[in-house]
Amino acid sequence: MEVKTAVSELKLLLGDRVSTSDADRFHHGNSETWFAAAPPDAVVWPENTAEVAEIIKICAAHLVPVIGFGAGTSLEGHTSAIHGGVSVNFSRMNKVLRVNDQDLTVQVQPGITREELNQELRATGLMFPVDPGANASIGGMASTRASGTTAVRYGTMRDNILAMEVVLADGRVIRTGTGAAKSASGYDLTALFCGAEGTLGLITELTLRLHGQPEAVGAAVCAFPDMQSAVNAVIMTVQCAIPMARIEFLDALAVEAVNKDADMGLPVQPHLLVEFHGSDAAVAEQAERFGEVIADFGASGFDWSAQAEDRSRLWAMRHRAYYACLGLRPGKTAVVTDVCVPVSRLAEAVIAARALIDAAGLVAPILGHVGDGNFHAILLIDPDNGEELTRAKSVSHQMVEHALSMGGTATGEHGIGQGKMDLLRQEHGEAVQVMQAMKQALDPQNIMNPGKIFS
Numbered sequence: 001m002e003v004k005t006a007v008s009e010l011k012l013l014l015g016d017r018v019s020t021s022d023a024d025r026f027h028h029g030n031s032e033t034w035f036a037a038a039p040p041d042a043v044v045w046p047e048n049t050a051e052v053a054e055i056i057k058i059c060a061a062h063l064v065p066v067i068g069f070g071a072g073t074s075l076e077g078h079t080s081a082i083h084g085g086v087s088v089n090f091s092r093m094n095k096v097l098r099v100n101d102q103d104l105t106v107q108v109q110p111g112i113t114r115e116e117l118n119q120e121l122r123a124t125g126l127m128f129p130v131d132p133g134a135n136a137s138i139g140g141m142a143s144t145r146a147s148g149t150t151a152v153r154y155g156t157m158r159d160n161i162l163a164m165e166v167v168l169a170d171g172r173v174i175r176t177g178t179g180a181a182k183s184a185s186g187y188d189l190t191a192l193f194c195g196a197e198g199t200l201g202l203i204t205e206l207t208l209r210l211h212g213q214p215e216a217v218g219a220a221v222c223a224f225p226d227m228q229s230a231v232n233a234v235i236m237t238v239q240c241a242i243p244m245a246r247i248e249f250l251d252a253l254a255v256e257a258v259n260k261d262a263d264m265g266l267p268v269q270p271h272l273l274v275e276f277h278g279s280d281a282a283v284a285e286q287a288e289r290f291g292e293v294i295a296d297f298g299a300s301g302f303d304w305s306a307q308a309e310d311r312s313r314l315w316a317m318r319h320r321a322y323y324a325c326l327g328l329r330p331g332k333t334a335v336v337t338d339v340c341v342p343v344s345r346l347a348e349a350v351i352a353a354r355a356l357i358d359a360a361g362l363v364a365p366i367l368g369h370v371g372d373g374n375f376h377a378i379l380l381i382d383p384d385n386g387e388e389l390t391r392a393k394s395v396s397h398q399m400v401e402h403a404l405s406m407g408g409t410a411t412g413e414h415g416i417g418q419g420k421m422d423l424l425r426q427e428h429g430e431a432v433q434v435m436q437a438m439k440q441a442l443d444p445q446n447i448m449n450p451g452k453i454f455s
Helices: 003-017 022-029 049-061 114-124 138-143 189-193 227-239 252-262 280-295 308-319 321-326 343-359 386-405 421-428 431-442
Strands: 042-044 066-069 086-089 096-100 105-108 161-168 173-177 201-209 216-223 244-250 271-278 333-340 366-368 374-381
Touching: 003 042, 003 049, 003 086, 022 042, 022 086, 049 066, 049 086, 049 161, 049 201, 066 138, 066 201, 096 114, 105 114, 114 138, 138 201, 161 189, 173 189, 173 201, 216 280, 216 308, 227 244, 227 271, 227 280, 227 343, 244 252, 252 308, 252 321, 252 366, 271 280, 271 308, 308 321, 321 333, 321 374, 333 386, 343 366, 343 374, 343 386, 374 386, 386 421, 421 431
Parallel strands: 042 086, 066 086
Antiparallel strands: 096 105, 105 201, 161 173, 161 201, 216 271, 244 271, 244 366, 333 374, 366 374
């Protein structure tokens, strides 16, 4: 690996859009969670696809790793440069290229964040609905196959990407998919790169599905006497086919955290946060039906509102929930794990997770996008306490094993990154060899985000 030579050539290409400063390197090698900082050797800021292709060609010629960087909000150490190399920051490639309002699609560059995109779309009456909570970049959301609070109604990134432009490990630029609503033409390469975590190439353009902004939106929060009642209410709501836009769960400890952080004043009990989309009449009907369902599970305090300020406060609180939970142990960090199970097994999975956490003596709120069976445990730890980290990782591992035994998955939205590589094989078995063969075919020098997904 000839890093110095590669950096010199990159400076000739990009000038002052190459940085080797300690501050820039640390920012791009740090993590939101427990992973140790692993800074790259340099950071670059391309402005177009041609520059990305040249960056990769230079790095490939000198066997230098290439790590894509969006907003840095991923939770499994995806953007850490554990083998050094060059971090490619897409923040300058953040434009909406074309809105096709008649086709309900939009073409964007990968560095635009989901909030920036929806701000650009406001005047069109359209929206991009995928909401992982953090104001992540669209390219990063595609790379981790993200989902979030609205997946129960609008689906995940996988469901909302029609096409991509991708730069491969040798600098070739390819396009996957089309602007058509469907295709039976060849292998589905769009699906291959969605969730590849930058290990097969760098995404430089995306064509996304859009949805109409709802005429009316209602939101509500309600408390339950215990965790099982809340989760069983979710299961019944889904089985009754009430078209919920969001169904979020917070256990009592998570409620305690958001009360402290946002002065919410909620009873310290398990809660559901919900949202309804549609016409005025449809929203009122959905809210009434939901209220009837949850009454059978001992819900209290259910009172829905269509006021924008009420909704904004509710979802701002939910989007800050991770940082609120960190506030339960100031100065500490977290092992954040997510699993996804069939909705029919959700209550069993959540209760088993709480039992594991309590048995390990850990402080760990549980919350998540439970409308599609996905929930998170935020295992708060002292990063300097190795024994505590070991206990937290053991709980995370056991949560995944339980999820797999129920027909679920090791991760519903966070991805594999560095943290769940050993669990990938446990879930997929011999299929992992097929994945590795694809990696070898597309990246034979292993320069694209090495050390992620596969060890």
